[in-house]
Amino acid sequence: MARPRLELQLILEGIPGVKQVWFQPPEGIKLDYPCIVYSRDAQDVTYADNQPHLVNTRYMVTVMDRNPDSPIPSMVAALPLCSFNRFYTANDLNHDVYTLYF
Numbered sequence: 001m002a003r004p005r006l007e008l009q010l011i012l013e014g015i016p017g018v019k020q021v022w023f024q025p026p027e028g029i030k031l032d033y034p035c036i037v038y039s040r041d042a043q044d045v046t047y048a049d050n051q052p053h054l055v056n057t058r059y060m061v062t063v064m065d066r067n068p069d070s071p072i073p074s075m076v077a078a079l080p081l082c083s084f085n086r087f088y089t090a091n092d093l094n095h096d097v098y099t100l101y102f
Helices: 005-013 072-077
Strands: 020-023 035-048 051-065 082-090 093-101
Touching: 005 020, 005 035, 005 051, 035 093, 051 072, 072 082, 072 093
Parallel strands: 020 035
Antiparallel strands: 035 051, 051 093, 082 093
């Protein structure tokens, strides 16, 4: 079974330097940088006897920071089953995007 999302929330909130962590933030919310925004992205299901036996949820985790040399992306990348997806800049912010199975 997949671990509870709130457990992931606590892990991300525990990363030093992160001011906010949001799961699917509502529109119009003011983000305080550096922050992490994440959402469910996919599920990997393993079947046994035609029944779901193991479900791993994949999350898309985005670190947003004004500092291009921020240590926060490296701390996210060090999480188990995490891999770098892409980097981009928008609105004078650096976005490091990861996929994370949890």
